[in-house]
Every structure is written in structure tokens, then in C-alpha cells.
Amino acid sequence: MVRVLAVDDDPTILRLLQVNLEMEGHEVLLADNGRVALDTIRAQQPEVVLLDVMMPEMDGFQVCEAVRADPELTATPIVFVSARAQQADLDRGFASGADAYITKPFDPVDLVETIERLAAGRR
Template identity: 45%
Template sequence: MTRTVLIADDEPNIVVSLEFLLKREGHRVLVARDGAEALAMIRAERPSLVLLDAMMPGLSGFDLCETIRSDPDLSGIRIVMLTARSREADQARAMGAGADAFVAKPFSTRDLAGRIRELLA
């Protein structure tokens, strides 16, 4: 079953590797480069899962996560927060904002693919 996954990240190298991984897994992939673009795509496309960079221009990933969770129409979307900030406080903030999972950069694509499979099962 093909699922739509949105990559919301402003780092081109990460977007390329995530896009390759997700397409290889059989997903339809959308890409947003900042928080505002991501929110517009989420509302228009209703992806099954969002890979969300915590630190993006404009609307941060933390703020975007809270916005998604506060909208009943979007509440079923799975959110994986990706961040280079891997302190415990950052993880607590991501989970407090409503993320389903927290993945620190750099990450293992194999581990991330497994986590995505779990969340979409």
C-alpha cells in the first residue's frame, strides 16, 4: 500500500537521502523546505507521516508539530521529529509537542526506515 510521506527539512543533502529511502520503501514523497510550506502541504495532501526537522526557517518543527496536533482534522498524521539537537530537553520538547518519534541527526537510514514502517503499520 502506497503511503504519502512529507519531508519537511531545509537541508538539501538530508532531503535527497530521505527521498531516496522513502521511494525505495514504496512511498509517495512530498518535500517542503520550511514550516509554512509544510503546513500548507499537510492541509492540502493529508500525508500519512511527516518527517519534520525541528529547526526550519519561519515556523519551527516544534511549532508545526503543535499546530498539527491541535487540529482535529490532522490528528491522525504520524510525526517523526528529526533534529541535530539531541539533548534530552530537545527530545522532551518534541514529544511534548506531540511527535510520535524523535530521531537525532545524523541517523541510520536503516533504523529510520524501520521506525517509519512501525508507525505506518
């Protein structure tokens, strides 16, 4: 079981992520904006974070950069799950510190494999 924080401002996407990950036996925490995500990462220390790019208050790039700047959190694997699929978006995601970038619509099997691979690498 992997503790995953799913962050997206779209409740339908959050529910889709939650259902898919819970069906695979993972614990899922939810956040609907970047500021709540950062607070949840600090308080709950999830094993993997799934992060949307376009969100209110703090975008995904800002959250990723804040996690990477915090010595206690810097090793937390971050996967962007975003509809922003231009090469410039992927480049910015990796430059901000992401471990993976998956574009929407996503394949749930690929997403679960990515989460499990990153979590195993962290342990």
C-alpha cells in the first residue's frame, strides 16, 4: 500500500484518481488547491504526490518547487497529472523538480505503475 496525495481542483478528476488508486489497495489523501496540498504534504508526508498544474492559490509548479526547497520533503516523489501537454509544460514540470509527468487523459494502469515504482524507489 502506498499513501498517495492526489491534488486537482476538478472534483471529478479527484474522484477518478481516488477510485482507481483505492481499487489497487492504496491509501488516498485529497487536496483541491496548491496551498492545501502543501499543508497536507507537510502534515501527512505522503509517499507520492499526484499534482495538477493549473490550480487556484498555488499552481502545481509552485507546489513542486516548495516541496523541493524543503529539506524534510525534498525526497517526496511528485508526478504531474495535467492536461497541459506541450513540451514547454513538460520541461517546466521537470525543471521544477517532478519525477514524472503524465498527461490527461491518463491510463490508470500507467499511473499506478508509476506510483508504485516511485514509492518503491523511495523506500
